[in-house]
Amino acid sequence: MSMIDQSAPTAGETVVRGACPHDCPDTCALLVTVRDGRAIRVAGDPDHPSTAGVLCAKVSRYTERTYSPQRLLSPMRRVGRKGEGRFEAVSWDEALDDIAAKLSAIARRDPQRILPYSYAGTMGWVQGEGMGSRLFHRMGASLLDRTICSSPGITALQYTLGGAVGMDVERFVDSKLILIWGSNPITSSVHFWALAQEASRRGAKLIAIDPYRSDTALKCHQHIALMPGTDAALALGMMHVLIEENLLDPDYIDRYTVGFDALAQRAAQWTPARAAAVCGISEAEVRGLALDYGRIGPAAIRLNYGMQRVHGGGNAVRAVACLPALIGAWRHASGGLLLSSSNMVPVTPASHVRPDLIPGGAGKRPRVINMVEIGDALLAADPPVEAVVVYNSNPLAVAPDSEKVIQGFSREDLFTVVIEQFQTDTADFADYVLPATTQLEHFDVHKTYGHWYVLANHPAIAPLGQARSNSDIFRDLAQRMGYSEPALAASDQEIARDAMNWSHPLAGDQAFERMMSQGWIRMQHPDAPFAQGGFPTPSGRCEFWSERLARSGHDPLPDWVPNRESATADPALARRYPLAVISPPARNFLNSTFVNVDSLRAREKSPRCEIHPADAAPRGIAHGDRVRVFNDRGSFGAEASVSDRARPGVVVAWGLWWPKLVEGARNVNAVTGQALTDMGRGPTFYDCLVEVEPGAAAQASLPATGG
Numbered sequence: 001m002s003m004i005d006q007s008a009p010t011a012g013e014t015v016v017r018g019a020c021p022h023d024c025p026d027t028c029a030l031l032v033t034v035r036d037g038r039a040i041r042v043a044g045d046p047d048h049p050s051t052a053g054v055l056c057a058k059v060s061r062y063t064e065r066t067y068s069p070q071r072l073l074s075p076m077r078r079v080g081r082k083g084e085g086r087f088e089a090v091s092w093d094e095a096l097d098d099i100a101a102k103l104s105a106i107a108r109r110d111p112q113r114i115l116p117y118s119y120a121g122t123m124g125w126v127q128g129e130g131m132g133s134r135l136f137h138r139m140g141a142s143l144l145d146r147t148i149c150s151s152p153g154i155t156a157l158q159y160t161l162g163g164a165v166g167m168d169v170e171r172f173v174d175s176k177l178i179l180i181w182g183s184n185p186i187t188s189s190v191h192f193w194a195l196a197q198e199a200s201r202r203g204a205k206l207i208a209i210d211p212y213r214s215d216t217a218l219k220c221h222q223h224i225a226l227m228p229g230t231d232a233a234l235a236l237g238m239m240h241v242l243i244e245e246n247l248l249d250p251d252y253i254d255r256y257t258v259g260f261d262a263l264a265q266r267a268a269q270w271t272p273a274r275a276a277a278v279c280g281i282s283e284a285e286v287r288g289l290a291l292d293y294g295r296i297g298p299a300a301i302r303l304n305y306g307m308q309r310v311h312g313g314g315n316a317v318r319a320v321a322c323l324p325a326l327i328g329a330w331r332h333a334s335g336g337l338l339l340s341s342s343n344m345v346p347v348t349p350a351s352h353v354r355p356d357l358i359p360g361g362a363g364k365r366p367r368v369i370n371m372v373e374i375g376d377a378l379l380a381a382d383p384p385v386e387a388v389v390v391y392n393s394n395p396l397a398v399a400p401d402s403e404k405v406i407q408g409f410s411r412e413d414l415f416t417v418v419i420e421q422f423q424t425d426t427a428d429f430a431d432y433v434l435p436a437t438t439q440l441e442h443f444d445v446h447k448t449y450g451h452w453y454v455l456a457n458h459p460a461i462a463p464l465g466q467a468r469s470n471s472d473i474f475r476d477l478a479q480r481m482g483y484s485e486p487a488l489a490a491s492d493q494e495i496a497r498d499a500m501n502w503s504h505p506l507a508g509d510q511a512f513e514r515m516m517s518q519g520w521i522r523m524q525h526p527d528a529p530f531a532q533g534g535f536p537t538p539s540g541r542c543e544f545w546s547e548r549l550a551r552s553g554h555d556p557l558p559d560w561v562p563n564r565e566s567a568t569a570d571p572a573l574a575r576r577y578p579l580a581v582i583s584p585p586a587r588n589f590l591n592s593t594f595v596n597v598d599s600l601r602a603r604e605k606s607p608r609c610e611i612h613p614a615d616a617a618p619r620g621i622a623h624g625d626r627v628r629v630f631n632d633r634g635s636f637g638a639e640a641s642v643s644d645r646a647r648p649g650v651v652v653a654w655g656l657w658w659p660k661l662v663e664g665a666r667n668v669n670a671v672t673g674q675a676l677t678d679m680g681r682g683p684t685f686y687d688c689l690v691e692v693e694p695g696a697a698a699q700a701s702l703p704a705t706g707g
């Protein structure tokens with residue numbers, strides 16, 4: 001069959017082409033070796049250019065995760081209290097009939113009382129939102145605003161460049177200056193890091209811009225350790241110097257941008273001295289960075305989401321996204337910027353997730369609930385949420401303000417269904433847990449946000465136990481709820497076909513068929529796609545000044561918006577809680593996925609809180625001590641790691657442990673809050689003040705009554 005590589009390494013073995021499903025910009029092409037119906041090896045495809053035969057430590061261990069004795073293999077119904085985690089096995093028929101009956105009863109009264117909760121456990125078009133969104137749209141359920149990761153940055157790019165567009169990651173190898181900005185690719189995008197290292201070997205200078213001396217920052221030629229949430233100030237300070245020193249590309253600005261004069265006036269207010277004071281760095285660092293950026297070309301910026309998880313995250317991305325146009329970096333294939341390349345693929349959301357299925361049509365949009373605010377929504381939405389169906393997500397670990405999230409999911413009058421591969425903290429709160437297949441067991445198609453390929457994932461093995469794929473479960477549920485629309489009976493391949501325009505010139509001839517047989521196809525963009533403007537903005541130009549922002553009552557120019565939780569914006573709070581905590585991705589986990597894989601958890605050891613000696617000493621904290629990190633919202637326990645890698649005033653608590661696997665049963669989201677960003681309604685995980693004290697974590701308990 002076409003999906004099987006004939007060049008199988010050993011007799012009796014077959015190799016099946018797959019794609020990594022995880023929320024990682026690299027979206028690797030996989031080769032899964034199968035013997036006697038069992039997957040024995042998961043490797044990177046050496047022929048796929050960005051994968052180049054290499055996988056990260058996490059997915060190299062995919063068979064350990066897939067065949068883990070902890071896999072959920074049967075539907076289960078709760079018998080204990082919510083959160084206690086006691087269940088009994090039931091049949092699929094029993095589970096799905098009861099779920100269908102309960103959801104139908106609520107839908108007859110008021111479908112908005114049903115809420116789906118999903119994110120990026122898999123990024124696939126089929127097992128992601130393909131069938132799930134169709135079903136919840138058809139019900140008329142509350143719409144989930146899926147903002148927990150990238151929406152501030154994406155919104156900022158939409159205003160500035162017109163969409164999630166940017167450089168081809170493969171062209172970074174020929175950049176001569178690479179700013180790795182709010183990004184730690186050794187952890188979170190290891191294939192980009194390989195390209196950056198190749199660029200370095202070819203003579204590029206690498207500069208990391210990050211409050212923390214990350215593994216990446218350690219290996220760059222220079223590290224600028226600014227305070228969290230000050231990136232816009234740095235970018236504006238750079239603009240000030242670029243203008244003063246005449247390092248602009250006036251021709252590019254004139255032809256392909258909007259609002260330069262206004263931006264120049266804004267930048268005039270941002271002397272290097274002022275920018276340096278806001279960022280907590282030296283004036284020489286601001287000036288030096290700008291001079292390098294203006295003089296060394298082609299200059300490329302790898303921006304990542306680390307810098308937009310603060311109040312002013314949208315403005316920060318907008319400020320940085322203006323830089324390449326100012327110096328004409330887009331003229332070169334190896335110049336420009338990459339945050340997300342999502343819109344470099346001709347996706348077709350209307351035919352994929354089918355918003356037209358919403359009863360009453362597009363004019364009758366149900367209410368929208370922001371996933372970042374799930375804690376408040378479960379406790380206070382009016383009308384109340386009566387049923388929540390969780391898939392591809394683990395809100396008890398990943399959503400901010402855990403105490404509220406726990407209280408919300410503890411409500412005895414909330415009907416909760418969790419579709420999962422493992423018994424997560426969230427699954428402990430379910431009325432029904434339904435066992436889901438993993439990527440080795442189901443079909444899917446993937447685009448990514450870090451390169452220009454679309455990849456097929458063919459099932460390599462049969463589903464384990466009674467596990468079923470998300471799409472299969474939702475199709476069955478739709479039938480049991482009496483929905484007869486063909487879209488709710490579509491096959492997995494049909495869903496994938498509906499997700500993008502396969503006959504778009506970018507995809508090339510016979511795109512779907514080529515992808516199915518070869519494993520992946522590349523979008524055929526020209527070299528340096530924005531060399532002559534052509535941005536997908538209303539003006540077709542890079543919009544320094546945004547008419548759309550102005551019309552919606554916002555600042556039409558990028559500016560520095562201070563963190564809500566900072567000495568600038570809230571001095572009283574900063575006196576009580578003087579340390580800023582950031583909680584970036586851990587290398588051996590992917591958000592909360594893989595935390596239950598023993599070999600990977602062993603590598604991460606235990607939750608850590610990195611703290612500078614100048615902050616540790618006055619608190620009586622020594623390296624290796626147990627500490628409690630807390631604020632008014634909650635607290636969690638960690639092991640102190642005292643070094644100068646975290647800058648003074650900032651502590652770093654690596655994400656995202658399973659609460660039930662750590663002392664005190666809380667992770668860093670016990671202290672983060674539900675406040676939203678300036679653009680895109682995103683989370684402010686890294687805009688968070690705390691205090692740290694020596695001692696063990698508080699002994700957490702479940703709320704006394706479901707409230």
Ligand SMILES: Nc1nc2c(c(=O)[nH]1)N[C@H]1C(S)=C(S)[C@@H](COP(=O)(O)OP(=O)(O)OC[C@H]3O[C@@H](n4cnc5c(=O)[nH]c(N)nc54)[C@H](O)[C@@H]3O)O[C@H]1N2
Pocket residue numbers: 023024025149181182183184185187188189209210211212214227228229230231304305306307308310582584585586587588589590591592655686
């Ligand atoms: N191993 C692993 N890989 C992952 C993930 C994971 O959990 N583990 N998560 C995946 C997901 S969901 C995403 S969204 C991506 C990207 O996820 P990101 O959140 O962008 O993560 P990183 O690329 O690790 O970059 C974060 C860096 O930003 C820094 N930072 C924090 N605040 C600021 C700030 O205000 N300004 C600046 N300049 N820097 C700041 C942090 O110290 C950290 O080094 O990674 C994906 N890849």
Ligand SMILES: Nc1nc2c(c(=O)[nH]1)N[C@H]1C(S)=C(S)[C@@H](COP(=O)(O)OP(=O)(O)OC[C@H]3O[C@@H](n4cnc5c(=O)[nH]c(N)nc54)[C@H](O)[C@@H]3O)O[C@H]1N2
Pocket residue numbers: 023118119120121122127148149150305391392393394395397398399419420421422424436437438439470583584585590591592593655656668669672685
């Ligand atoms: N404090 C703090 N919090 C953060 C972040 C941070 O940096 N700091 N990062 C945020 C970011 S960037 C993101 S993207 C979110 C991530 O939030 P989530 O998208 O919720 O990510 P995961 O924790 O990986 O949980 C995904 C779950 O989906 C399950 N899953 C995987 N595949 C399938 C499938 O095919 N079917 C079903 N039914 N389930 C499946 C996995 O087992 C896993 O439990 O977290 C956010 N939370």
Ligand code: SF4
Pocket residue numbers: 020021022024025026027028055056057058059060189190191590
């Ligand atoms: S998590 Fe990222 S680096 Fe690891 S295999 Fe998946 S796509 Fe590749």
Ligand SMILES: [Mo]
Pocket residue numbers: 023148149150
């Ligand atoms: Mo994310």
